[in-house]
Amino acid sequence: MQKLLIVGGGFAGVWAALVAARETIHQGRELQIQLVSKDPYLTMRPRLYEPDPEGLRAPLKPTLEPVGVDLLVASAERIDPIAKTVDVVTEEGARSLTYDRLILASGSHLAAPSVPGLAEHGWSIDDYEASVAFDRHLRALAAMPAAADRDSFVVLGAGFTGIELALELRRRIEIHSDAARARKASIFLVDREKVVGASLGDNPRPVIEAALAEADVELRLGASVTSVGKGRVSFGTGESIDTFSVISTVGLTASPLTGQLPLERDETGRLTTDPMLRVQGIDSVYAAGDVARAYVDDENLALMSCQHAIFMGQMAGFNAAHDILDLPLRPYRQPFYQTCLDLGRSGAVYTTGWEREVQKRGEEAKKLKRFINSELIYPPANDRAAILAAADIDAREDNRTAAAS
Structure with missing residues (x-):
């Protein structure tokens, strides 16, 4: 059986796995999907400014297991794009994983x-x-x-x-x-x-x-x-x-795993992708989230943000699975841009477009921020039907537009 390997248990990696699983099931095909994460949790990174950070993560297994995604808790150490292997270290020791397609979604860290x-x-x-x-x-x-x-x-x-x-x-x-x-x-x-x-x-x-x-x-x-x-x-x-x-709070840089690929990187360490999110120069490797230098439209690059990581991960999962299954691919495009900044006791401010036009402020914007932080960024768990529905990229695009209105 062919294998899709995803490195990174953040928003991009998790949603890549879910969409790949949904497409495989939807097509009635077989594909081994394995996600490598340094720990068994999805950390709600956009919420870490809030109180009680110990409660700001969700276990991965209840989201991945119902749709057949294999979770491996391990640290990825080395990528060999020629041999199509990733060397990892688990609690039991070192091992080498093979793949037919790889999605690198290992995120960023504060430098x-x-x-x-x-x-x-x-x-x-x-x-x-x-x-x-x-x-x-x-x-x-x-x-x-x-x-x-x-x-x-x-x-x-x-x-x-x-x-x-x-x-x-x-x-x-x-x-x-x-x-x-x-x-x-x-x-x-x-x-x-x-x-x-x-x-x-x-x-x-x-x-x-x-x-x-x-x-x-x-x-x-x-x-x-x-x-x-x-x-x-x-x-x-x-x-x-x-x-x-x-x-x-300054100095984000892409995961050092991007340096494992013999390619040029931008000033933040990101890998350049084509419109399908394939890493330019290595067709078997896709990149998503904070490691990907990808255009959201004809002018603007994706930011190191949850907003871009989630949808980029979804499209990388869709395309990598379709690539293996010999199905049509879709270009990644995310022209609608929004921000919702928490302003503490002053509420929040919500903007749209790259000019950041203010649409909502105060308590009205705060309600939207609460919805984003407490519901929108959390994937479903323990419910196969709900997980597969959430991984339908066409339906999620409709929901994303409705939530912002």
């Missing part, structure tokens, strides 16, 4: 800026382990006596994640201590750019700035961090802030 002391004394919310560690740090701070370094929090990066974290911090502090401490905390949002949310465009900026002002978040824009020590962060201006809590 923190090369600031002295940041790796040793800084925090992040980039993945499950880092987010849980930071939450435990907040809990430990609550047991310490009041002091400037205990009650100051410095968030590096005024992009999507940095803004959401800065605006959620007081609630997280309150959960671990009390409302009085949360109100008194000093929260700083730092970025080298001279404006907040530079990558989010001009249109939502007034809404974002108003939310930051309402939450009493102090901005340090056009600022560079020169060092992070135990209890202090220093800036190029000579200013320093006493703090035990420097949280980096």
